[in-house]
Amino acid sequence: MSRAETSRRGSRPGRAGIRDVAAAAGVSITTVSDALNGKGRLPDATRRHVREVADRLGYRPSAAARTLRTGKSGLIGLTVTTYGDEPFTFTEFAYFAEMARAATSAALARGYALVILPATSRHDVWSNVALDGTVVIDPSDQDPVVSELVRQGLPVVSDGRPAGTLPVTAWVDNDHEAAVLDILDHLADAGARRIGLLTGTTTDTYTHLSTSAYLRWCERVGQDPVYEAYPAHDPCAGAVAADRLLARPDRPDAVYGLFDPNGTDLLAAARRYGLRVPEDLLIVCCSESTVYANTEPPVTTLSLKPRRIGTAVVQLLIDAIEGEEADRPVEQVIPTELFVRTSSQRRPPRTTVSPPRAPEEK
Amino acid sequence: MSRAETSRRGSRPGRAGIRDVAAAAGVSITTVSDALNGKGRLPDATRRHVREVADRLGYRPSAAARTLRTGKSGLIGLTVTTYGDEPFTFTEFAYFAEMARAATSAALARGYALVILPATSRHDVWSNVALDGTVVIDPSDQDPVVSELVRQGLPVVSDGRPAGTLPVTAWVDNDHEAAVLDILDHLADAGARRIGLLTGTTTDTYTHLSTSAYLRWCERVGQDPVYEAYPAHDPCAGAVAADRLLARPDRPDAVYGLFDPNGTDLLAAARRYGLRVPEDLLIVCCSESTVYANTEPPVTTLSLKPRRIGTAVVQLLIDAIEGEEADRPVEQVIPTELFVRTSSQRRPPRTTVSPPRAPEEK
DNA sequence: CGCGTTGACAGGCACGTTTCTGCAAGGCCA
DNA sequence: TGGCCTTGCAGAAACGTGCCTGTCAACGCG
Numbered sequence: 111m112s113r114a115e116t117s118r119r120g121s122r123p124g125r126a127g128i129r130d131v132a133a134a135a136g137v138s139i140t141t142v143s144d145a146l147n148g149k150g151r152l153p154d155a156t157r158r159h160v161r162e163v164a165d166r167l168g169y170r171p172s173a174a175a176r177t178l179r180t181g182k183s184g185l186i187g188l189t190v191t192t193y194g195d196e197p198f199t200f201t202e203f204a205y206f207a208e209m210a211r212a213a214t215s216a217a218l219a220r221g222y223a224l225v226i227l228p229a230t231s232r233h234d235v236w237s238n239v240a241l242d243g244t245v246v247i248d249p250s251d252q253d254p255v256v257s258e259l260v261r262q263g264l265p266v267v268s269d270g271r272p273a274g275t276l277p278v279t280a281w282v283d284n285d286h287e288a289a290v291l292d293i294l295d296h297l298a299d300a301g302a303r304r305i306g307l308l309t310g311t312t313t314d315t316y317t318h319l320s321t322s323a324y325l326r327w328c329e330r331v332g333q334d335p336v337y338e339a340y341p342a343h344d345p346c347a348g349a350v351a352a353d354r355l356l357a358r359p360d361r362p363d364a365v366y367g368l369f370d371p372n373g374t375d376l377l378a379a380a381r382r383y384g385l386r387v388p389e390d391l392l393i394v395c396c397s398e399s400t401v402y403a404n405t406e407p408p409v410t411t412l413s414l415k416p417r418r419i420g421t422a423v424v425q426l427l428i429d430a431i432e433g434e435e436a437d438r439p440v441e442q443v444i445p446t447e448l449f450v451r452t453s454s455q456r457r458p459p460r461t462t463v464s465p466p467r468a469p470e471e472k
Numbered sequence: 473m474s475r476a477e478t479s480r481r482g483s484r485p486g487r488a489g490i491r492d493v494a495a496a497a498g499v500s501i502t503t504v505s506d507a508l509n510g511k512g513r514l515p516d517a518t519r520r521h522v523r524e525v526a527d528r529l530g531y532r533p534s535a536a537a538r539t540l541r542t543g544k545s546g547l548i549g550l551t552v553t554t555y556g557d558e559p560f561t562f563t564e565f566a567y568f569a570e571m572a573r574a575a576t577s578a579a580l581a582r583g584y585a586l587v588i589l590p591a592t593s594r595h596d597v598w599s600n601v602a603l604d605g606t607v608v609i610d611p612s613d614q615d616p617v618v619s620e621l622v623r624q625g626l627p628v629v630s631d632g633r634p635a636g637t638l639p640v641t642a643w644v645d646n647d648h649e650a651a652v653l654d655i656l657d658h659l660a661d662a663g664a665r666r667i668g669l670l671t672g673t674t675t676d677t678y679t680h681l682s683t684s685a686y687l688r689w690c691e692r693v694g695q696d697p698v699y700e701a702y703p704a705h706d707p708c709a710g711a712v713a714a715d716r717l718l719a720r721p722d723r724p725d726a727v728y729g730l731f732d733p734n735g736t737d738l739l740a741a742a743r744r745y746g747l748r749v750p751e752d753l754l755i756v757c758c759s760e761s762t763v764y765a766n767t768e769p770p771v772t773t774l775s776l777k778p779r780r781i782g783t784a785v786v787q788l789l790i791d792a793i794e795g796e797e798a799d800r801p802v803e804q805v806i807p808t809e810l811f812v813r814t815s816s817q818r819r820p821p822r823t824t825v826s827p828p829r830a831p832e833e834k
Numbered sequence: 835c836g837c838g839t840t841g842a843c844a845g846g847c848a849c850g851t852t853t854c855t856g857c858a859a860g861g862c863c864a
Numbered sequence: 865t866g867g868c869c870t871t872g873c874a875g876a877a878a879c880g881t882g883c884c885t886g887t888c889a890a891c892g893c894g
Contacts, residue, residue, distance in 0.1 A: 125625075127850060128850065128851065137873075138873065139875090140873070140874060140875080144852095151871065152871095153871090153872075171599065171850080172540070172850050173545075173599065173600050173601050173602040174540040174545065174602045175849070175850035175851040175879090176600070176850080176852080177536035177879095178537050178850080178852095178880065179879055180852070185601060203565065207565045208565075214590060218593055222597070223593075225586065225587050226586045226588065228577075232580065234583060235546065237532045238583070238585075239535050239546065239547060240535040240536045261530075349765075371763060375766060381768060403711075404736040404739065405736060405739075406768055489879095489880060489881090490880065499844090502846095502884095503843060505883080509882080513841065513843095514841095514842070518843090533880080534879085536879080536881090537880035539849095539881095540850070540851085540880080540881075541849055541880080542881085543849085
């Protein structure tokens with residue numbers, strides 16, 4: 111009857127196993143497992159009794175054993191691109207934080223947890239964690255980690271359409287080209303004659319698509335492109351590039367900055383050159399930061415909706431993990447949102463507390 | 473000789489097990505395990521041969537099986553406080569992102585990976601992941617999750633000294649009281665006569681310590697406290713609180729804001745009331761954001777050094793995991809850093825490109 | 835030549851689950 | 865009353881490692 115009394119020789123005293131619960135409840139291991147997992151056919155009395163005994167012993171099933179047996183770990187990798195030896199870059203802070211936050215919530219709601227795994231992780235770390243699938247943020251062209259994960263048969267969903275022929279299970283992205291064209295039209299509508307671009311020297315898809323959309327728009331409307339590119343992972347280089355852009359002989363009268371800090375970079379550069387915003391210079395930048403609602407003047411921003419992207423990526427991944435695999439990759443496009451503020455409007459709206467002034471037409 | 477040919481019946485074709493490697497190399501399972509893990513006594517020829525065969529078969533040891541056998545998963549929990557149903561709050565974005573980034577790097581360098589686990593996670597998620605230890609960010613007074621982890625014997629290291637009697641293994645924190653006193657002295661040195669505080673309504677340790685240090689400082693120098701408290705997790709409430717603070721009859725001539733967006737909040741409120749910074753109002757806020765280097769004017773910020781905190785927390789945790797447990801909690805204090813900029817200096821330094829003006833003394 | 839020693843491997847158990855199979859008891863129907 | 869289905873549970877086989885124990889040959893030494 112009681113072969114396994116309390117615990118066997120090597121067991122940690124703090125951890126009760128399923129055997130201990132079975133012995134304490136006077137039932138078999140199978141009955142305990144079925145009672146706790148809601149399986150099998152047991153009368154409610156037995157089920158309740160087993161649950162009660164398990165609670166009393168503080169029983170927690172071993173995640174490792176369960177993973178080994180079922181093949182599911184409940185863990186999702188969150189792979190972030192690395193710049194140098196840092197997991198993510200300064201300019202992506204707000205985007206990444208919001209995206210990770212939403213992804214964490216979405217995963218949690220379906221019983222999964224997120225593991226942060228930089229793309230340049232040592233190989234032993236990657237193989238040391240049992241993943242059910244992976245989210246990849248902006249995968250580079252021939253990421254060895256991603257291709258190996260795919261080769262192992264793990265579902266991979268990427269934030270940003272995969273570069274090259276990376277065979278991901280699904281991807282979620284904005285329509286970056288449409289967003290850029292929309293902003294350029296918005297600036298032109300506000301009276302801009304020569305629109306400049308602050309862009310990056312990196313080769314990621316976002317930078318590439320946005321820049322080429324800008325170049326095509328310039329060609330379409332017959333404007334010479336005016337842009338400065340800088341290494342976006344350098345927190346200081348943006349201010350220098352903004353300065354360079356406004357110092358050019360063909361100084362633009364409107365600028366769109368692709369990265370989060372470009373708004374303050376451009377505002378500072380405009381002040382240095384005595385340019386008024388928005389009278390002399392229209393400014394828009396791509397940012398998720400809330401500071402641009404309170405700058406002087408408030409800056410129009412493009413939001414890539416990282417919350418929706420993070421949620422969508424995780425949903426698609428878990429669908430792929432739990433359901434049967436789709437035969438072809440699922441693609442999902444998340445609309446962007448433009449928060450129009452003073453910096454891109456020719457006639458700034460009156461601020462709340464400022465004293466009344468004579469109306470000025472331009 | 474070849475009992476286990478390629479794989480047994482149920483095995484996934486993509487995944488080669490240690491048995492397959494042993495069979496392909498013509499050795500036993502023990503020899504494969506020893507050869508790959510650098511244990512046992514094997515001639516180099518055998519070791520190399522086994523490694524080569526394992527590589528050829530694309531063998532990856534099962535993380536779940538290894539965890540089950542060794543009791544170590546190589547996973548560290550990163551527990552973040554939750555506001556509502558969101559893992560972390562808006563005002564902590566930059567701090568959390570930097571801290572998580574540093575923690576991820578530090579963990580990775582020692583072969584560990586981080587799992588994001590909000591404090592309000594469903595219980596099944598917590599017990600479903602095998603953790604070797606946990607980092608807790610600013611643990612609340614009687615966090616049920618933390619106390620249960622401690623009861624299970626898992627090492628727990630907290631960012632922020634634990635409130636109440638939470639028995640953590642170690643903690644890392646800044647000297648928040650000294651930092652606040654330092655800032656207040658700095659503002660007083662710059663000429664401030666009445667220093668206000670923008671603080672939070674939450675009960676976390678950071679807010680509590682900082683506010684009480686402010687109140688004690690006021691008592692010491694004989695100034696009436698002037699402060700406004702607001703729910704820091706609300707992204708809009710900060711601007712309103714800053715406005716309230718400057719609308720008071722006993723309007724302060726200097727303000728320290730405890731949270732990241734307070735700098736722009738205060739700048740915007742100052743503009744609304746026609747106050748010049750720093751001539752009429754000195755501003756300092758606690759922030760890790762780089763935008764304050766380029767605002768108008770640049771804002772003095774206090775950095776809590778989240779990179780150093782994240783690194784230290786992970787180092788202490790892994791030390792506790794791998795070494796023997798210390799008998800008493802290890803405490804580590806990280807110094808803060810004050811980046812003095814124009815907003816807290818009575819005589820602002822000349823900006824680079826601005827036209828020369830007549831020197832003005834005040 | 836017997837014997838202890840050492841190198842080089844093989845066998846097999848244990849980690850803690852999940853789950854397939856099986857078995858006894860009882861009710862139902864022909 | 866016997867065969868069959870249902871109920872309530874137990875036994876035991878995996879899952880894939882790590883590691884402890886054991887075997888066998890070679891070898892030096894008295």
